[in-house]
Amino acid sequence: MATRRAVLGLLGAAVAARRAPWAAPPPSVPPAAAAPARVTRIRTLQTFRLADALLVRLEDEDGTVGWGEAAPDSIPVAEAFIRHELARFVIGEDPFDVERIWDRMFYGNHDLGPGGALPNAIAGIDLALWDLMGKRLALPACDLLGGRYRDRIRAYGSFGIGTNRRLTPADAAAKARKFVQAGFTVVKLRMQIRELQQDPQPDYVLDYARAVRAAIGPEVKLMVDINNGWTPARAIELGKRLQGELDVWFLEEPVSDQTHRLTAEVVRALDVPIIAGEKEYTRWQLRELITDAEPDYLNPDTIKAGGLTEMKKIAAIAQAYDKPIICHNTRPALGTAASLHFVASIRNCGPVIEYPDVDEFRAQLALFPEPLVFREGFLHVPMRPGLGLTPDEAAVRRAVVPS
Ligand SMILES: [Mg+2]
Numbered sequence: 479m480a481t482r483r484a485v486l487g488l489l490g491a492a493v494a495a496r497r498a499p500w501a502a503p504p505p506s507v508p509p510a511a512a513a514p515a516r517v518t519r520i521r522t523l524q525t526f527r528l529a530d531a532l533l534v535r536l537e538d539e540d541g542t543v544g545w546g547e548a549a550p551d552s553i554p555v556a557e558a559f560i561r562h563e564l565a566r567f568v569i570g571e572d573p574f575d576v577e578r579i580w581d582r583m584f585y586g587n588h589d590l591g592p593g594g595a596l597p598n599a600i601a602g603i604d605l606a607l608w609d610l611m612g613k614r615l616a617l618p619a620c621d622l623l624g625g626r627y628r629d630r631i632r633a634y635g636s637f638g639i640g641t642n643r644r645l646t647p648a649d650a651a652a653k654a655r656k657f658v659q660a661g662f663t664v665v666k667l668r669m670q671i672r673e674l675q676q677d678p679q680p681d682y683v684l685d686y687a688r689a690v691r692a693a694i695g696p697e698v699k700l701m702v703d704i705n706n707g708w709t710p711a712r713a714i715e716l717g718k719r720l721q722g723e724l725d726v727w728f729l730e731e732p733v734s735d736q737t738h739r740l741t742a743e744v745v746r747a748l749d750v751p752i753i754a755g756e757k758e759y760t761r762w763q764l765r766e767l768i769t770d771a772e773p774d775y776l777n778p779d780t781i782k783a784g785g786l787t788e789m790k791k792i793a794a795i796a797q798a799y800d801k802p803i804i805c806h807n808t809r810p811a812l813g814t815a816a817s818l819h820f821v822a823s824i825r826n827c828g829p830v831i832e833y834p835d836v837d838e839f840r841a842q843l844a845l846f847p848e849p850l851v852f853r854e855g856f857l858h859v860p861m862r863p864g865l866g867l868t869p870d871e872a873a874v875r876r877a878v879v880p881s
Pocket of ligand 1: 705731756
């Protein structure tokens with residue numbers, strides 16, 4: 479660990495050398511010539527719109543670059559939000575003032591809605607700030623987030639059947655089998671029913687879950703995500719059968735997220751652990767979900783919920799209620815890297831993290847010369863500086879799609 483200790487020594491000197499602009503230097507501050515870092519300012523912010531992602535690039539006046547990713551729910555909206563509403567709170571700022579930058583981005587726009595587009599867009603900048611800070615200090619982001627509880631986490635292979643049931647039960651079984659062959663020991667079947675098709679008649683969830691369970695065998699753990707598609711009565715009836723007949727490990731978002739007491743009703747009635755929280759975006763929304771519904775596990779998403787700065791606060795709120803976090807994560811690369819640094823740094827991390835089918839993201843993954851490591855069912859925290867996953871900038875520029 480000599481190298482890490484030496485780097486931490488430099489970190490101490492760097493932190494000492496970074497003074498708040500309003501503070502007089504204390505007498506113990508070493509001479510400037512001995513300091514390896516100094517106050518720097520963000521000079522440029524750029525967005526890169528890819529076919530399936532929105533990347534954010536920040537550069538400081540010394541030429542250090544940080545990369546982030548915003549949630550892709552509407553790439554044009556997130557891009558416009560970042561460029562027209564958020565950039566002015568970042569340009570000219572010291573990246574180490576990440577808390578103040580976050581507050582200014584949030585409170586400067588929260589009349590536009592505290593959930594959804596605002597925290598989605600904030601996350602892109604926030605992650606780029608953490609990447610840049612880590613790169614300036616030559617430390618992985620998790621070391622700046624409080625250090626490491628773990629350096630890897632079991633990943634579950636996550637796939638959906640499509641809003642209009644694009645996959646048949648046989649297709650879903652084949653998809654699940656593919657994850658297991660790739661080394662996953664947990665898979666999640668997303669039913670994507672949602673409120674628009676609530677309580678389908680006849681209900682097809684058991685058909686899919688049976689096909690998947692038969693394909694993966696009894697040893698692999700099975701999670702089922704209803705994507706808000708049931709009413710409590712249906713959820714309680716079929717939730718018992720999913721657990722009793724098919725040994726379902728976790729049941730996710732069985733009912734609408736719009737009314738927390740519906741989730742509370744299901745949590746009280748079922749023994750199978752309930753996951754909820756992917757549509758809560760801030761510490762306040764997660765707090766309300768916990769106190770209203772008491773789900774067994776929370777699944778906020780780093781690139782939806784305002785980035786690492788907000789996720790650390792969410793983790794603290796969750797700790798105060800003894801709730802573990804299972805990160806929602808549908809992204810293959812930068813978003814995953816950020817979530818891995820988050821889970822590395824929190825005590826109340828659940829047993830798994832979500833990971834999608836990489837075959838659907840081959841073009842995006844090819845942008846990263848040093849890929850994430852997935853081995854024997856586990857994703858490893860990329861311990862290079864910052865988020866530990868840096869795209870090839872020339873390749874990113876070639877991959878940009880027209881606005
Ligand atoms: Mg879900």
